[in-house]
Every structure is written in C-alpha cells, then in structure tokens.
Amino acid sequence: MFRRIREGVVRIAKTSESDSNALPVLEKSLQPLLSTASVIYCGLSFVRRLLYRNGFLTQTRLPVPVVSVGNITWGGNGKTPMVETLSRWFLGAGICPLILTRGYAGGDEAQMLQMHLEGSCAKLGVGVNRVEIAHEILFKYGILSSQQRTEKAESLNVEYDDNSTKVWRSREGKIGVAIIDDGMQVVNALCFDQCRFFTAIELWVHTVQLSFNGHVMLQHLPLARDLEVVMVNVISLWGNQRTIPRGPLRESLGELRRADVVVLHHADLVSEERVQGIKDELSEHLRQDSIVICSSMSPQYLYRPPAPATEAGLQPRIQTHSRLPLDTLKNSVVLSVSGVGCPEALSLILERLGAHHVERMDYVDHHSFDMKDIQDVERRCVKLQAQFQGRAVLLVLTEKDYVREPFIWSKVSFVKVFILHACLRLISCTSSLVDFRKVLVKVASSSLIEGDIR
Numbered sequence: 001m002f003r004r005i006r007e008g009v010v011r012i013a014k015t016s017e018s019d020s021n022a023l024p025v026l027e028k029s030l031q032p033l034l035s036t037a038s039v040i041y042c043g044l045s046f047v048r049r050l051l052y053r054n055g056f057l058t059q060t061r062l063p064v065p066v067v068s069v070g071n072i073t074w075g076g077n078g079k080t081p082m083v084e085t086l087s088r089w090f091l092g093a094g095i096c097p098l099i100l101t102r103g104y105a106g107g108d109e110a111q112m113l114q115m116h117l118e119g120s121c122a123k124l125g126v127g128v129n130r131v132e133i134a135h136e137i138l139f140k141y142g143i144l145s146s147q148q149r150t151e152k153a154e155s156l157n158v159e160y161d162d163n164s165t166k167v168w169r170s171r172e173g174k175i176g177v178a179i180i181d182d183g184m185q186v187v188n189a190l191c192f193d194q195c196r197f198f199t200a201i202e203l204w205v206h207t208v209q210l211s212f213n214g215h216v217m218l219q220h221l222p223l224a225r226d227l228e229v230v231m232v233n234v235i236s237l238w239g240n241q242r243t244i245p246r247g248p249l250r251e252s253l254g255e256l257r258r259a260d261v262v263v264l265h266h267a268d269l270v271s272e273e274r275v276q277g278i279k280d281e282l283s284e285h286l287r288q289d290s291i292v293i294c295s296s297m298s299p300q301y302l303y304r305p306p307a308p309a310t311e312a313g314l315q316p317r318i319q320t321h322s323r324l325p326l327d328t329l330k331n332s333v334v335l336s337v338s339g340v341g342c343p344e345a346l347s348l349i350l351e352r353l354g355a356h357h358v359e360r361m362d363y364v365d366h367h368s369f370d371m372k373d374i375q376d377v378e379r380r381c382v383k384l385q386a387q388f389q390g391r392a393v394l395l396v397l398t399e400k401d402y403v404r405e406p407f408i409w410s411k412v413s414f415v416k417v418f419i420l421h422a423c424l425r426l427i428s429c430t431s432s433l434v435d436f437r438k439v440l441v442k443v444a445s446s447s448l449i450e451g452d453i454r
Contacts, residue, residue, distance in 0.1 A: 006364050009034065013074075013239045013248040020240070031246070038246040045251065052221050059224040060131045062178055064098070064143050065443045068225040070182040072256060073238060073248040075341020075365040077231035078265035078295060080109040080400075081424035083181045086229075086440075087113075087122050093156040095149060095176035095444060096121045098137055100130040100223075102181070108366065108404040109181065115403065121173055131223055134178060144176035146447045152176065153444035158426065158437045177444055180223065227443045230259040234278055235266050235344050256285040261436060267294035268427060269348045291435050293428040299326055299349055302418040305402065305409040328418070330354035333388045335395050335415075337377055339367030339404070346398055346420070356391060359384065369405045374412055381415045396420055 008027045012034065015023060020031070051057040067086060071077040080101075087097045099117075103110040103126040110126045117124075123141060125133040144152070239248040256262070262282060267275050279292055286292070303321035334355040336347045343362040350358045361380060363373070377395065384393045395417045402409065402419045409417050426433060 003364075005030070009245055010364055012246070013242070014236060016240055034246040035242075038243045041245070042243050042252075048221070057221075059222060061224040062134055063138065064175055064178050065149075065226045065446050066178045066180060066223060067227045067229065067440075067443065068180045068182045069229045069231065070180075071231045071233075072251055072253070073233065073236070074244065074250060075248075076236060076345070077233045077341065078263070078297065078424055079231045080112060080181055081297065081422075082229065082231055082263060082265075082295070083179050084113055084116055085424045085426075086179055087117060087120075089156055089158055089440070090177055090179075090444070091117075091120050091122060093154075093444075094152040095144065095156075096123065096141075096174060098123045098125060098134060098175045098178045100125045100134055100178060100180045102126070102128055102130070108400050111403040112399060113181075123175060130180065134223070138175055142174040144174045146445070148174075149176045150445040153441045156437060156441055156444065158433050158440070180225070226446060227261070227439065228259050229261045229263060230256065231263050231265050232278070232282075233266060233342055234264050234270050234275060235342055237278065253285050256282065257287055259286060259290055260439060261291045261293065262286065263426075264292065264294045265424075266296060266342065266345050268296040269345060291432060291439065293426055293432045293436055295424050296427050297345065297349065297422040298425040299353060299420055299422045301421050302326060302328055302396075303421065305417050305419065306407065323421075324418070326353050329394060329396070331356045331391070333357045333359075333384050333391050333393045335359050335361065335377070335381055335384060335393065337361045337363075337395060337401070338398050339363035339365060339369065339401050340398050341365040346396070349420070349422070350396060357384075357388060366404070367401075369401070369408055371408070371411070374408060378412060378414045385414075392416075394418060 004026065008024070008030055012020070012023065012027050012031060015027075020028075023031075048057075052059065069079050069083050069086065071079050083099060083101075087099060090097045099113055099122060101110050101113065101124070107126060110124065114124055123137050125137050127133050236248070238253070241247060241249065243249045243252070264275060264278060275294065282292060302324040304324070329350060330353070332355055334350050334357070336343070336350055336358055338346050338360070339362075340346070343360060347358045347360050359380070361377060363369075367373075381393050381395065393415050395412060395415050397409065397417065397419050399419055399421055426436075
C-alpha cells in the first residue's frame with residue numbers, strides 16, 4: 001500500500017489540473033491532504049528563507065568557490081550528470097573538485113559519481129551535514145590558492161572531449177572548487193535547521209511526507225554559494241505547477257531569479273518550438289544576466305551486469321565492463337525498466353537508437369528493486385517474446401538503476417540485460433557556451449578568505 005501511495009503522489013504531480021478528474025479514486029482522495037500539506041510546506045520554506053535572508057540563520061562560506069547544481073522540481077532533471085560534467089571540466093583544467101552530495105535513497109547518485117570519476121583526484125563527500133564534511137576534506141587535502149586557481153582556470157574548456165585522458169592526469173590533491181549536488185537536501189521532519197517548531201506541526205509534516213521517506217525536501221541553505229546552476233527537465237517541466245507534495249515544485253518559479261545559469265535538460269527530445277516556448281516563459285522569472293543553455297544525455301555504449309559468480313565480491317568497476325556498441329539494440333524489442341525521475345527520456349533515447357519496439361516499466365524515483373520486481377519484469381518479457389516472435393527481446397536499464405542494486409539483475413534468466421551508459425552534453429549555440437565558460441572561469445578565479453579550515 002505504501003508503494004501504491006508513492007506512485008499515486010507522483011501521478012498526481014505529473015497530471016495537469018484540467019485532467020485531474022480522470023485520476024483513480026486513491027489519487028483523488030489524496031489530493032485534499034496533499035494540498036493542505038503543500039500550504040504548510042510553502043509556509044515553512046518561506047520562513048526558513050526569510051530567516052537566512054535576514055541573518056537570523058547564518059551561512060558558512062568555504063575557502064574555495066562553491067558551485068551549486070540544483071533543481072526547482074523533484075527528480076529527472078539531469079542534476080547529477082551535470083555535477084559530473086562540471087567536475088570533468090574542472091579536472092581538465094587541473095582544478096581538483098570536491099563534490100558534496102547527501103547520498104539520498106541508498107546513494108545511487110553518489111555511487112555513480114564515484115564510479116565515473118574513479119582514477120581522478122576528485123573528492124566525494126557524502127552525508128547530510130555538508131558543511132562539516134567539506135571542512136574535514138579541505139583540512140585533509142588542503143586548498144589551492146587564489147593565484148593557482150586563476151592560472152588553471154584559464155584552460156577550462158566547456159567543450160571538453162570525454163575521451164581525452166587529460167582529465168585523469170591532474171593528480172594535484174589540493175582542492176580548488178566545491179560542487180554541491182543540491183537536489184534534495186533532506187532535513188529530518190522533526191528538525192528545521194536550527195529552529196524548532198511545534199510538535200503538532202512537525203508530526204503533521206512528517207505524516208503527509210510519508211511518500212518521501214518521512215523527510216521534507218529543502219535546499220541546502222547553510223552553505224553559501226558563488227554560482228547557482230538550476231536544471232530544468234523540458235519533458236515534464238513543472239507538472240501540475242503545484243508545490244510539494246501536491247505537485248513537483250520545490251519552490252515557486254519566482255525563486256528562479258536566484259539562478260545564474262539555467263540548463264534545459266533533454267532539450268534534444270522535444271521540438272525546437274517547445275524549447276523556445278520554455279525560454280520565453282523563463283524570461284519572466286530570470287534576471288537579465290542569467291544564462292540559459294540546453295543539454296542532452298548522449299548515449300555512449302552498453303554493458304552487461306556481472307555474472308552471478310561475482311556476487312560475493314565488490315561491485316565491478318565500470319572500466320572493467322565489456323563495452324558493447326549502441327547498434328546492439330537495432331531492430332530489437334526493448335523493455336525499458338527504470339526507477340528514475342524521468343523514465344520517458346530513456347524510452348525516447350532507445351527509440352532513436354533504432355529499437356523496433358520499446359515498452360516501459362516505470363517505477364518511482366530511487367526505487368529499490370527486489371525479486372518480486374524481477375519476476376514481474378520476466379513475465380513482461382515472456383509476453384513480448386510471444387507478441388514479437390522472431391525478434392530478440394532485450395532488457396535495458398539506466399546506470400542509476402543498475403548501481404542501486406547491481407547484482408539483482410544477474411538473476412534475470414529469460415532475456416539479456418543491458419545497461420546504457422550516457423553522459424551529459426551541452427547543445428546550445430557557441431555564444432551561450434562562451435558566456436557559461438566566462439562565468440565558470442570568473443567563479444574559479446574569485447578571491448576568497450583563505451583562513452583556518454579546521
């Protein structure tokens with residue numbers, strides 16, 4: 001029942017107000033409760049921001065520049081791939097990044113970052129208290145001076161070739177920039193930063209947020225930032241335009257005025273007219289100096305899960321997987337299984353890769369797959385084999401779903417399982433990329449107080 005409620009909350013958030021009457025009975029019964037909870041959420045979020053803006057709650061400034069990559073809606077915005085891409089750019093310039101992530105829901109995103117950046121000098125700090133974690137890591141490895149950062153930042157290249165080995169040659173251990181994976185800062189429902197609220201309100205918020213594992217989703221305001229990058233999913237956009245938990249918005253669209261850079265993710269999967277329409281809509285909320293760019297998830301290759309014999313060992317490094325060409329999927333019947341924020345994107349990508357037919361089995365974001373799910377997947381594969389006789393049926397996962405439960409997929413016996421490895425690419429015009437690079441160079445070169453970091 002708990003899983004059904006979570007799925008219902010997601011369905012409500014994705015359904016426009018005009019179509020809400022067509023929702024199932026459970027979803028309709030949840031709407032009044034979620035609407036009331038949204039009012040409480042908005043009130044608490046407003047008070048929290050007000051306390052920070054007026055100095056009642058203080059922000060900590062690190063002795064290195066801080067780049068925040070966030071989203072204004074939950075899930076599927078390309079936030080973690082953007083963090084990885086920024087890390088690669090800084091690594092390519094010889095600037096070691098410190099990545100700060102909460103490790104939400106089993107830490108699949110943190111695992112992906114660790115797996116993809118293995119072999120580089122990038123440091124990964126995982127945990128709720130990112131200020132404390134950042135200070136510990138900075139004290140351990142040291143920091144680049146302002147002069148060193150300025151010199152290295154000049155070689156920063158936002159059109160960096162992922163196949164280059166330069167990114168792994170930077171072995172300088174000192175940290176020059178911090179990047180916050182700021183999608184869902186999780187604050188216990190019984191604690192609101194340094195402020196305590198009435199137990200009745202706390203209990204109410206805790207109850208109505210059950211579908212989000214008993215937590216309130218808020219941005220990590222205790223850490224001061226030098227650059228705000230906001231990811232926007234152009235496929236689902238704002239959903240029903242309501243705030244959490246009634247809708248997908250973590251904040252009102254008016255808060256976009258804080259954004260220095262807005263990245264329209266999955267822009268290649270929708271029409272140019274839709275992208276332009278979103279840009280026009282954003283112009284009403286952004287500052288005049290904000291930069292708007294587009295990005296896509298570029299498929300690179302496929303690989304298979306480990307054999308059952310390796311289950312007793314550690315998860316194999318991604319570099320040891322045998323890479324398979326993308327045309328492996330051509331003319332095949334593909335079952336797309338995903339527990340990510342935007343499952344539509346995976347199926348659209350698979351269709352573009354030449355699959356004869358693509359079917360989806362969608363689960364809620366960060367879903368933890370178990371044997372019952374595997375049995376359901378196998379039953380769907382059997383049906384597809386009967387429906388498309390003579391064609392191979394293949395099962396394709398996102399990398400995020402694979403790293404969450406890497407060995408359970410080796411238990412699928414009816415069909416071959418493939419994991420799609422993709423990376424984020426910027427696809428905007430040259431002038432926009434030049435502007436983005438200038439901002440990054442300026443931030444990386446900024447002079448900060450380099451005091452005691454203990």
